[in-house]
Amino acid sequence: MTTVLKLGGSVVTDKETPETVDDDALDRVVDSIADADVPELVLVHGAGSFGHHHADKHGVTPTEGSHDADGVWAIHDSMRRLNDEVVGRLQDAGVSALPVHPLSAGARDADATLSLPTASTATMLSEGFVPVLHGDVIAQSGAGATIISGDELVTHLARALDADRVGLCSTVPGVYDESGEVVPRITRFEDVANALGGSDSTDVTGGMAAKIRALLDLGAPASVFGPDASRGSSPGGRSGPSSRADFQLTSPGRPAPRPTRDRSVPGRRGRRPPRPTRPRR
Ligand code: IP8
Numbered sequence: 001m002t003t004v005l006k007l008g009g010s011v012v013t014d015k016e017t018p019e020t021v022d023d024d025a026l027d028r029v030v031d032s033i034a035d036a037d038v039p040e041l042v043l044v045h046g047a048g049s050f051g052h053h054h055a056d057k058h059g060v061t062p063t064e065g066s067h068d069a070d071g072v073w074a075i076h077d078s079m080r081r082l083n084d085e086v087v088g089r090l091q092d093a094g095v096s097a098l099p100v101h102p103l104s105a106g107a108r109d110a111d112a113t114l115s116l117p118t119a120s121t122a123t124m125l126s127e128g129f130v131p132v133l134h135g136d137v138i139a140q141s142g143a144g145a146t147i148i149s150g151d152e153l154v155t156h157l158a159r160a161l162d163a164d165r166v167g168l169c170s171t172v173p174g175v176y177d178e179s180g181e182v183v184p185r186i187t188r189f190e191d192v193a194n195a196l197g198g199s200d201s202t203d204v205t206g207g208m209a210a211k212i213r214a215l216l217d218l219g220a221p222a223s224v225f226g227p228d229a230s231r232g233s234s235p236g237g238r239s240g241p242s243s244r245a246d247f248q249l250t251s252p253g254r255p256a257p258r259p260t261r262d263r264s265v266p267g268r269r270g271r272r273p274p275r276p277t278r279p280r281r
Helices: 023-036 051-057 069-092 119-126 150-160 207-216
Strands: 003-007 041-045 097-099 130-134 136-140 144-148 165-169 222-225
Touching: 003 150, 023 069, 041 069, 041 119, 041 150, 051 069, 069 097, 069 130, 069 136, 069 144, 119 130, 130 150, 150 165, 150 207, 165 207, 207 222
Parallel strands: 003 041, 003 165, 041 130, 097 130, 165 222
Antiparallel strands: 136 144
8 A cells, every 4th residue: 555645844844934844843743654654655745944935035936947056956955955854854763764856856848747757766665665755846848947846746656656545744634614614525626715825934836725736636535634633544535635634643742652663564673873963054
């Protein structure tokens, strides 16, 4: 069973402070992933306070490209450093995580159609690794380089790997309707269009509305859930995103228990000593 799980940038970073990891939130989400021990797991993380500020500064969006190598590098470099943190912490928690950088692997054609070979991701999965991709910049024919969001990666990977389920872990427990209730199931974008606002922080890739559009295009059951969602089977079927989680994740505000790691489980390693803080460039 292949699972594609996105960790929203707002979950793992402090979105209001440039280039700041939310240490507690990231550690707890990482511990929850290690404890859930989901087989054939692909992770994708968003940009949060890393890529979006640089993308904004350099005027790069999913549709507006740039030929300025310095700017493209600044965006990619910030995402690479965030990815280093996520992969490093997963490894520290005993998860066999490895990085996959979209800039080095994929491209868009002049019509913005994405080509992202998934042989490396699929092989990592079959070898017991947990590939960790991230929102990034990507070369686009005729436009230089444009942004690719984590959500676009999620839908691309879910299709290419024929994923059995998809999860988006966000800071909110799902999609709210206009009276503030979480919508249990969404089958048409029009039903939630009025209720969906834009993201309130710098976010060049469209916030929740874009996520829901992308998930509705998918064939696999999809869930949008907050980091304190409880374990349960998705009721989403093939009819659209639901708001219940298939994954045990713990609220960033609530410390997760740290059980002894089972070193005999394939794909997991014993916890390593804490690594020194990475120097910022
Ligand atoms: O946070 C955006 O990814 P997202 C990627 O998943 C960049 O929308 C580099 C801004």
